[in-house]
Amino acid sequence: xxxxxxxxxxxxxxxxxxxxxxxxxxxxxxxxxxxxxxxxxxxxxxxxxxxxxxxxxxxxxxxxxxxxxxxxxxxxxxxxxxxxxxxxxxxxxxxxxxxxxxxxxxxxxxxxxxxxxxxxxxxxxxxxxxxxxxxxxxxxxxxxxxxxxxxxxxxxxxxxxxxxxxxxxxxxxxxxxxxxxxxxxxxxxxxxxxxxxxxxxxxxxxxxxxxxxxxxxxxxxxxxxxxxxxxxxxxxxxxxxxxxxxxxxxxxxxxxxxxxxxxxxxxxxxxxxxxxxxxxxxxxxxxxxxxxxxxxxxxxxxxxxxxxxxxxxxxxxxxxxxxxxxxxxxxxxxxxxxxxxxxxxxxxxxxxxxxxxxxxxxxxxxxxxxxxxxxxxxxxxxxxxxxxxxxxxxxxxxxxxxxxxxxxxxxxxxxxxxxxxxxxxxxxxxxxxxxxxxxxxxxxxxxxxxxxxxxxxxxxxxxxxxxxxxxxxxxxxxxxxxxxxxxxxxxxxxxxxxxxxxxxxxxxxxxxxxxxxxxxxxxxxxxxxxxxxxxxxxxxxxxxxxxxxxxxxxxxxxxxxxxxxxxxxxxxxxxxxxxxx
Amino acid sequence: xxxxxxxxxxxxxxxxxxxxxxxxxxxxxxxxxxxxxxxxxxxxxxxxxxxxxxxxxxxxxxxxxxxxxxxxxxxxxxxxxxxxxxxxxxxxxxxxxxxxxxxxxxxxxxxxxxxxxxxxxxxxxxxxxxxxxxxxxxxxxxxxxxxxxxxxxxxxxxxxxxxxxxxxxxxxxxxxxxxxxxxxxxxxxxx
Numbered sequence: 001x002x003x004x005x006x007x008x009x010x011x012x013x014x015x016x017x018x019x020x021x022x023x024x025x026x027x028x029x030x031x032x033x034x035x036x037x038x039x040x041x042x043x044x045x046x047x048x049x050x051x052x053x054x055x056x057x058x059x060x061x062x063x064x065x066x067x068x069x070x071x072x073x074x075x076x077x078x079x080x081x082x083x084x085x086x087x088x089x090x091x092x093x094x095x096x097x098x099x100x101x102x103x104x105x106x107x108x109x110x111x112x113x114x115x116x117x118x119x120x121x122x123x124x125x126x127x128x129x130x131x132x133x134x135x136x137x138x139x140x141x142x143x144x145x146x147x148x149x150x151x152x153x154x155x156x157x158x159x160x161x162x163x164x165x166x167x168x169x170x171x172x173x174x175x176x177x178x179x180x181x182x183x184x185x186x187x188x189x190x191x192x193x194x195x196x197x198x199x200x201x202x203x204x205x206x207x208x209x210x211x212x213x214x215x216x217x218x219x220x221x222x223x224x225x226x227x228x229x230x231x232x233x234x235x236x237x238x239x240x241x242x243x244x245x246x247x248x249x250x251x252x253x254x255x256x257x258x259x260x261x262x263x264x265x266x267x268x269x270x271x272x273x274x275x276x277x278x279x280x281x282x283x284x285x286x287x288x289x290x291x292x293x294x295x296x297x298x299x300x301x302x303x304x305x306x307x308x309x310x311x312x313x314x315x316x317x318x319x320x321x322x323x324x325x326x327x328x329x330x331x332x333x334x335x336x337x338x339x340x341x342x343x344x345x346x347x348x349x350x351x352x353x354x355x356x357x358x359x360x361x362x363x364x365x366x367x368x369x370x371x372x373x374x375x376x377x378x379x380x381x382x383x384x385x386x387x388x389x390x391x392x393x394x395x396x397x398x399x400x401x402x403x404x405x406x407x408x409x410x411x412x413x414x415x416x417x418x419x420x421x422x423x424x425x426x427x428x429x430x431x432x433x434x435x436x437x438x439x440x441x442x443x444x445x446x447x448x449x450x451x452x453x454x455x456x457x458x459x460x461x462x463x464x465x466x467x468x469x470x471x472x473x474x475x476x477x478x479x480x481x482x483x484x485x486x487x488x489x490x491x492x493x494x495x496x497x498x499x500x501x502x503x504x505x506x507x508x509x510x511x512x513x514x515x516x517x518x519x520x521x522x523x524x525x526x527x528x529x530x531x532x533x534x535x536x537x538x539x540x541x542x543x544x545x546x547x548x549x550x551x552x553x554x555x556x557x558x559x560x561x562x563x564x565x566x567x568x569x570x571x572x573x574x575x576x577x578x579x580x581x
Numbered sequence: 582x583x584x585x586x587x588x589x590x591x592x593x594x595x596x597x598x599x600x601x602x603x604x605x606x607x608x609x610x611x612x613x614x615x616x617x618x619x620x621x622x623x624x625x626x627x628x629x630x631x632x633x634x635x636x637x638x639x640x641x642x643x644x645x646x647x648x649x650x651x652x653x654x655x656x657x658x659x660x661x662x663x664x665x666x667x668x669x670x671x672x673x674x675x676x677x678x679x680x681x682x683x684x685x686x687x688x689x690x691x692x693x694x695x696x697x698x699x700x701x702x703x704x705x706x707x708x709x710x711x712x713x714x715x716x717x718x719x720x721x722x723x724x725x726x727x728x729x730x731x732x733x734x735x736x737x738x739x740x741x742x743x744x745x746x747x748x749x750x751x752x753x754x755x756x757x758x759x760x761x762x763x764x765x766x767x768x769x770x771x772x
Contacts, residue, residue, distance in 0.1 A: 002610075004610050108621045160621060161644055164619060165617055167615075167616070167641070238642075239642040243643040309643065309647050310647055311648060311650075312647075323671075324666075324667035325671060330692075331663045332684050332695075333684065334684035335685060335686075337628040337685050338627070338628075339628060364627065370685065371689055542688065545687065554682075
């Protein structure tokens with residue numbers, strides 16, 4: 001059946017059709033919907049793992065156990081899972097194993113824009129890269145074939161514009177595969193030095209076979225057109241090239257590691273000028289150059305930064321593009337904001353007021369860095385808030401631990417915050433850690449996690465207790481507060497900052513966007529009572545703005561959380577009941 | 582079928598552009614076009630400026646729309662119309678909901694919300710259609726139906742039969758909101 005499908009949904013469809021049985025992932029934009037979508041198929045076991053390393057190990061275990069398996073992550077997630085990746089490359093697989101990594105060129109929702117192709121090169125595993133939703137389905141299937149034929153995990157690389165674009169696909173039926181037999185094979189699966197030495201030989205031989213396969217694989221194809229311009233490209237860049245230069249000759253690489261040599265040489269010989277169009281790093285370009293293939297234009301024209309587009313490709317090759325209509329004056333930027341009713345807002349207001357150093361982490365609460373809250377000092381990677389704070393305080397000594405906190409969400413704490421906390425208690429630190437428990441993985445669009453009591457498939461499961469984990473890690477001072485109770489929160493923060501031992505404050509209030517969170521009717525500001533002091537503006541709520549010198553609440557945005565009411569000393573902010581009464 | 586047409590749907594995260602783009606994708610598929618619909622999920626959705634690209638024709642390659650390429654821009658908010666104007670073709674159509682949502686730099690007082698946006702847009706080489714979609718949505722029964730009101734306006738500029746829109750709305754929106762959305766669509770289409 002023909003249908004319009006999101007790239008991520010198409011990857012999930014490909015998994016279903018390919019007979020995949022086990023999926024384990026950690027959410028990360030732009031990869032999240034793959035796992036959500038595949039969980040809708042009863043034939044596939046799918047789960048959220050606490051982090052990407054666990055997810056990849058689950059997938060590898062499932063492959064060794066004889067089932068086609070899969071894990072998905074964003075580009076930075078592959079850093080976390082790099083450890084199992086490099087050794088899975090040695091063990092190889094039993095049933096096929098596919099790893100999806102979704103890059104985020106342009107950093108729409110990421111802290112860096114690393115190019116994941118380097119992982120395929122350094123781990124010595126094949127990588128395929130689809131350019132639209134149909135290829136997402138087809139390449140997943142091809143990846144399983146390669147995985148089983150060559151005894152290797154295969155990486156499927158997507159990017160934001162493939163993962164989050166819908167295009168038309170033709171779906172097929174599921175191929176139900178029997179579970180493969182499992183036979184104990186220490187030489188293949190026990191990677192102690194003596195065995196690993198042998199497997200490294202296998203890996204290098206496998207790379208040679210894969211390189212030969214790349215020369216004839218249908219994943220790579222030539223579309224000969226005008227021979228004046230020849231373009232070697234892959235993935236989403238193929239689409240930009242075809243739109244900018246529909247007449248040009250194109251070599252589209254579906255397999256981006258290992259890449260063919262002879263095929264590119266032959267293509268290069270047939271065209272007058274050869275360009276390489278790729279985003280981020282010159283991976284294809286360097287491959288050409290190392291193999292003595294003349295490249296007339298690559299990174300010197302397209303640069304190393306961000307996303308390309310049909311316009312950028314056309315302009316870089318000297319083509320005229322339409323002149324944009326300009327508005328003629330500066331338009332205020334509209335950065336993302338903490339939602340109305342967000343439980344993080346009160347916390348960041350208090351932290352900002354106390355002027356403490358805030359070691360931040362990855363999640364919605366990263367938005368607490370923006371004005372007017374401006375609370376965060378650092379954001380690096382998952383879990384770094386806690387370990388980074390420990391290092392900061394060890395370096396500065398004195399009363400540093402009395403003037404600094406780490407903030408980390410419930411899901412991020414499960415992902416990689418616990419080890420940092422253990423580092424603090426084990427090494428006699430005094431740091432104060434705030435776990436912002438909003439009962440969900442928020443930024444990626446509401447995924448369950450080990451602290452929520454529900455699985456990916458919404459089955460009830462025991463909740464992991466953040467309190468008990470902290471206690472077991474050796475933290476004696478554990479406090480739980482509602483972050484909207486500003487007075488109590490401030491008092492607790494002062495006490496715990498002063499304490500000369502490690503403490504954890506769990507700020508607990510569910511995300512305002514959760515369905516089970518009941519919203520109150522919107523609040524209203526009495527213009528007679530409003531003294532224009534702008535105290536209510538200090539919490540940076542998008543539902544409050546100034547109009548004719550008075551604060552006004554937008555009743556289409558307000559969810560009645562009452563935080564602004566707590567800020568007002570003049571009783572100007574009223575509930576609908578107060579207004580009516 | 583011919584040349585590829587490009588439509589951008591822009592607004593503020595939370596205004597319902599995902600449903601609008603889903604409706605468009607389904608209508609265009611029903612009309613037999615090749616279609617690509619592209620949007621960015623994740624951090625940008627948290628009250629930030631959001632954009633959806635819809636492209637259709639005989640064969641669509643790139644899912645993104647670049648500066649000077651859009652045939653139509655549907656803007657759910659005035660400031661966003663100004664922000665994305667450079668993406669419109671000379672002479673392109675700009676449908677603008679006459680609603681102001683202050684971005685954070687305006688709320689904090691760091692910048693002012695530009696005055697007279699609609700007047701300034703009308704001075705450009707583009708065809709501006711402005712309306713109070715929020716009032717029409719209220720009239721239909723809910724402020725949340727702004728998105729479908731605006732798709733209604735867009736539908737009046739595209740030469741597809743009414744049945745196709747009606748069937749697609751029925752297939753795309755949840756049954757309990759069907760009548761609301763039908764009313765919202767009709768109010769936009771008749772605008």
